[in-house]
Amino acid sequence: MEIQWFPGHMTKTRRMMEEDIKLVDLVVEVVDARIPFSSKNPYLDTLWQRRPRIIALNKSDLADPDATKAWKAWYERQGFGVVELDALHNRGLQQIPELCRSLLKDKRERDARRGMQNRPMRLMITGIPNVGKSTVINQVAGRAGAAKTGNKPGVTRGKQWIRIKKDLELLDTPGILWPKFEDPQIGTRIAFIGSIKDEILDLYTLAVELVAFLQRERPQMLSQRYGLEDSELRATPEAVLEFIGNRRGHRMAGGAIDVERTARMVLDEFRMGKLGRITLEYPPEEALQR
Ligand code: G4P
Incomplete structure (x- = not known):
């Protein structure tokens, strides 16, 4: 991003x-x-x-x-x-x-x-x-x-x-100090944890990236917090956000899922630690062993 x-x-x-x-x-x-x-x-x-x-x-x-x-x-x-x-x-x-x-x-x-x-x-x-x-x-x-x-x-x-x-x-x-942004991955991680003002971010895209990261690295956090089935966890991150929105009853007038609201909620809950304790990066030699 x-x-x-x-x-x-x-x-x-x-x-x-x-x-x-x-x-x-x-x-x-x-x-x-x-x-x-x-x-x-x-x-x-x-x-x-x-x-x-x-x-x-x-x-x-x-x-x-x-x-x-x-x-x-x-x-x-x-x-x-x-x-x-x-x-x-x-x-x-x-x-x-x-x-x-x-x-x-x-x-x-x-x-x-x-x-x-x-x-x-x-x-x-x-x-x-x-x-x-x-x-x-x-x-x-x-x-x-x-x-x-x-x-x-x-x-x-x-x-x-x-x-x-x-x-x-x-x-x-x-x-x-200001964050270092030459590496886009660094910028994304800083945005995940909330150190960049959300006003300048596209929160939906950020939440999609966060869900994709969690699907890859910590799927159990998603399933435990949002009651997702294994098959749902294997869907695209966009679809996972919809499943979560559906579970939480985030609907707009007309019945469509309010994915913007779901995106914000997932980001907020992640930042507050409601999905569990998590570290997003490891020292180089640890990362190699993982
Ligand atoms: P800053 O001066 O570096 O900008 O940070 P600040 O102390 O204002 O802290 C930013 C937010 O992080 C605050 O939450 C603060 O309570 C929270 N915080 C600081 N230290 C810790 C910690 O050790 N653990 C946890 N869990 N939170 C900590 P906030 O007032 O809710 O602000 P915001 O997150 O809504 O911006």
Whole structure:
């Protein structure tokens, strides 16, 4: 599916991100645990290079737990710190301060030798839209008693920092990255999980693609949720959507099945995890074994 995605504020957003990143020691890149590769933006690799970074596999409550473990190990092998989060239910966030200390250990020792031992570590949250950046910040801020440290005159004018621990401060606005669209499959996966505004998408086509994906990869999810028979599962994805619409009584005046309504419902239910926990992609070596 071709997705034309030109966010109006991209240049401004990019500039802000490039300014903010200069103020921090460490970046937490929030990705969606259902698509840990497609929701990760390679631009950060250029901008931040090999400096300390945490990959936060968020929405792990919606992903397949074994796949999340495999992704965690895979990113750790590449030298990233990795946390598994369910920011909505405040799970996993408490690991962040310890991970920051361990990733910044060498730098902090160097700072200490130069007499700068009292400077707190600073971090920022980044990621593409809808991966849960604001939820992470709000949970962390809530836990820290919303202890905003205020502006730092001369150094970080206009920036608000949230003191998480005595030695750790978080920038209160996330850095927004944009999805990578060169590969159409990546765009489709991001659209499946709802990280692209639905207004710019053809929801029926997207739902057909999602049903086709599920028929191929997880037919049991479709049969369990929508009570489809084996023969129905083998039909075209368009026909499967009609079967589902029929089961749910989605009819227009005149009696035809309202497939647009069914398409939206299937997408919504999939995104909310009502079909079950699912990961849409696997680390390369895992994918080969599957
Ligand atoms: P963003 O700043 O990266 O754009 O994301 P934000 O925090 O606004 O979160 C986007 C949606 O994802 C929110 O749902 C939020 O509640 C949900 N969310 C965040 N973290 C988690 C998580 O760990 N698990 C689950 N299941 N959901 C999470 P929303 O308010 O309903 O928004 P929307 O999905 O209707 O846009």
